[in-house]
Amino acid sequence: EDQVTQSPEALRLQEGESSSLNCSYTVSGLRGLFWYRQDPGKGPEFLFTLYSAGEEKEKERLKATLTKKESFLHITAPKPEDSATYLCAVIRGTSYDKVIFGPGTSLSVIP
């Protein structure tokens, strides 16, 4: 069964304290992996799509990497406005469009 897990469940950082969020997946024939940011009561906001092991993408203080079994979202020198839930999601090669989401990591950045 396709599965996406994320760790930690929650993470509390001091402003400027860099860290990484982990996404592990078990999916037959991964076609792509996504990272989204979700603020409370809002829809997922797209951050990155990764397709191949070894691929990296960067946006401001965020960098996403992909291996054959997992993905990492690195947050460098976070600011309070980076506080949100970060969702990892995958899509299978055999699926038209069904995106399978992980449970998310809730990040709090304390000033």
Place this chain on the structure above:
Amino acid sequence: EPEVTQTPSHQVTQMGQEVILRCVPISNHLYFYWYRQILGQKVEFLVSFYNNEISEKSEIFDDQFSVERPDGSNFTLKIRSTKLEDSAMYFCASKTSGVTDTQYFGPGTRLTVL
């Protein structure tokens, strides 16, 4: 920047009533989706829609659910007879074409079934 929009932002209904949730996808997008998120749980795929037909649906999307693109801009999700367990945030998403996989999400409609 173009966005997916959804109305209403919050819908309260009585159990057994029909509800229609509305979405306006990004204008040049061709693929449309509905997801739901029960409070405190994962975002779950419901259905995908392309070329005026359902292309994929999950086991959640049973006969109580239906989708429609009634005109060139709107995409709707209908729940025929709501149950308490249908209470959730419902998100609409869209993407441009079959070449890309990235789906863009709307702000959601919070459905409360009493």
